[in-house]
Amino acid sequence: MGRDLTAVREPKQDRSRATRERLLSSTIELLARRGWDASTVSTVAAAAGVSRGAAQHHFPTREALITAALEQVFEEMTQRIREVSQTLPDGPAHIHAVVERAVDIYTGMEFKAALQVWAAAASDSALRDLILPLEGKFARAAHRYTMVALGVDPDDVQAHRLVQATLDLARGLGLADTLSDDSARRAQVIDTWSRQLALALA
Amino acid sequence: MGRDLTAVREPKQDRSRATRERLLSSTIELLARRGWDASTVSTVAAAAGVSRGAAQHHFPTREALITAALEQVFEEMTQRIREVSQTLPDGPAHIHAVVERAVDIYTGMEFKAALQVWAAAASDSALRDLILPLEGKFARAAHRYTMVALGVDPDDVQAHRLVQATLDLARGLGLADTLSDDSARRAQVIDTWSRQLALALA
Known part of the structure; x- marks a missing residue:
């Protein structure tokens, strides 16, 4: 009988998890494509094909x-x-590939969704308090993994700051890409930056 | 009599110009501090101490x-x-000062106001079409004046791209400053990049 209950409960939990994931991916897509005002629990529920009640069960606010x-x-x-x-490729293409892929991450739909939340949080201190810890955690992880990808000593202060600068550059390139396709110019900036980074880390 | 009419007309034009300027600076401040939704013709008129009718005379939409x-x-x-x-200071502090002041421009209230418009334009193609030419004009001017400030040859392709990268970095640092005071970290990144830029331009 215990086994039967588990069998019933698990699919329900799976469905619940799948609903939650669908709501979150709809939120990200709506934020990126339709903006802040268009991304409410109701509009997200409709876009995800989930009832408003079910959406509010997962996300009351x-x-x-x-x-x-x-x-x-x-x-x-x-x-x-x-x-x-x-x-990553070995050899001279290595640093270029790290920079290029780091920048890629800031030009995708996820960054465009985050930008909408940042812009809204600029004038909403309650929202700002909620997202600052998330942003800090992400910034630390992005920095750590980029250091690893470059294969530099985690205690090298100069490398530490060069990686910070690289991620700041990536963020700036992400912002430049929000209104129009900036990929051709961006590729040149990535080339130039990668060469400087290679010289600085050598 | 012609002189009298001019005397009457000019103060009126001055008042009109002053009203327009007050409306624009209130818009910039409201966008930066209160965000996109809080920045309408009505709220701006109220913040500027201008009647709604007068505001709509200047800005119908x-x-x-x-x-x-x-x-x-x-x-x-x-x-x-x-x-x-x-x-700018002469000598080794020159490049650092150029980078620092370029970054300053992206961490002020003007940038924070522009960020609200960019975020709104991401999902509003009519607004995007209006602001893209303004942004392109600004980007070209910022690049040109930074080249001048650095004293580099305008035809130097490498310098051209290094200045692009510097302004992209500045934009990224501006974005990192919207939710919390990032000035201590930013100063380190500016130091690090200025040294690289000096080496690259030498």
């Missing part, structure tokens, strides 16, 4: 939904940065 | 107001970048 979506955004971005170090 | 405010933002940022080249 808009803050809860947005915070969870931003957490998901940062987890995906961290995961992509972590994967970078596992798939 | 929100798009007209926002576009004019962004134009003003970019003019002020361009003006500040232009001034940089006129007040």
Whole structure:
């Protein structure tokens, strides 16, 4: 009988988890494509094909939904940065590939969704308090994995700051890409930066 | 009699110009401090102490107001970048000062106002079409004046791209400063990049 109950409970938990994930990916997509005002619990529920009641069961408030979506955004971005170090070319192309992939992470849909939350949080101190710890955690992880991908000594202060600068550059390139396709110019900036970084780390 | 009419007309034009300027600076301040949703013709008129009718005389639509405010933002940022080249220390501190002041321009209230417009334009193609030419004009001016401030050959392709990278870095540092005071970390990144830039331009 215990086994039967488990069998019933597990699919229900799976469904619940799948609903939650669908709500979060709809939130990220709506934020990135339709903006802050268009991303409420109701609009997200409709986009995800979930009833409003079920959406509110998972996320009773808009803050809860947005915070969870931003957490998901940062987890995906961290995961992509972590994967970078596992798939890199050897030799002179190595540093270029690290920079290019770090920048890639700031030009995807996740960054565009995060930008909407940042812009909203600039004038909403309650939202700001919720997202600052998430942002700090992501910044530390992005920095750590980029250091690993570059294969530099974690205690090298100069390398530490060069990686910070690289991630700041990536953020700036991400912002430059929000209104129009900036990829051609960006590729040149990545080339130039990568050469400087290689010289500085040599 | 012609003189009398002029005397009457000019103060009226002055008043009209002063009203327009007050509306634009209130828009910039509201965007930066209260965000996109809080920056409408009505709220701006109230903040500027101007009647709604007078505000609508100057700016019949929100798009007209926002576009004019962004134009003003970019003019002020361009003006500040232009001034940089006129007040720089000589010697080794020169490049550091150029980078520092370029970054300063992206961490002020004007940038924070522009960020709100960018975020809104990400999902509003009509607004995007209005602001892209303004942004392109600003980007070209910022680049040109930074080249001048650094005293580099305008035809030097490597210098051209290094300046692009510097401004992209500045934009990224500006974005990192929107939610919390990032000035201590930023100063270190500016130091690190200035040293690289000096080596690269030498």
